Amino acid sequence: MRTALTATEQVPAQAVAAAPVGAPLRRTVLVQEIATRSAANAVGTAQLLSQSPDSTTIGELYAMQGAFMKQLWQIDQDWRAGLMRVYEGTVSLRKANTLSKVVEQDFNLIGQCGDLMTTYMTSVATLVENTNVGYSYWLSKKIRAAQAARAAATG
Template sequence: MLPQTITPKPVRPVPFAALMQTALSATEHVPAPVAAAATVGAPLRRTVLVSELATRSAANAVGTAQLLAANPDSRIIDELCEMQGAFAKQLWKIDQDWRAGLMRIYEGSLSLRRANTVSKVVEQDFNLIGQYGDLVTNCMTSVATLVENTNVGYSYWLAKKIEAAKAAAAA
């Protein structure tokens, strides 16, 4: 018997303003779930941390839109471009490290042809697998660190710019 297919319900489009308001509302409620999840297991903690990062990113997007709408200053846009350039430069370095690591693994795989016993082939195979695992771990850790640091740094920069814009408007 074939399993029944379930037709998904259509998703209603949400206006951009409502989406941003939801993101802002979500940022106000993050600390309680994060604090509550501090005692849970690793899988849930990982989910909470990723959710917190996504929430901070959404709040940054909303804050950026508000800042640029209220104060479209060319200096702010220049600083945004500089930050994007620095981020791209770091991603480029991570990519270069990834490619260099893959090349080392490839070169190591060529030496498998020189092995003359099964035990040496097995040893070299698992050595290459371990090297690949290390390369993936290092690359993913570097990307996650870059995203987290950029997100936190950008939040700080954005808060300072919003404060300055509010102070200028009040004066």
């Protein structure tokens, strides 16, 4: 278990050193980092639950899942509210009586759509990153506690 977590903790430094400068490559490295950490979390979780599945751990897992879903639900609600604002903006296009006003409103709506998508994607990425890192921290504490309990029981 510890080996998998140690490998993910070392990925960022290795990836940063190996990655050339450039946003597309940097993005790829960061996505790979999240995927690696997620895989390590999955392996660590499976090992932890197979060795010491206690009710506290299960309860904490459910609580974290619930918190994640609550935040995801809020992101969804914000997305829907933003879409409604854009829709309301399209209705107001009918009130424009000159070409310049129609063009202005068209580009305003395009800007609103761009802002909405940026906010949505940034919120989802932030949620995934924070959840991934927070879960890794929680998992490493649980693994250390389980190892300490096993060592105390055998020694």
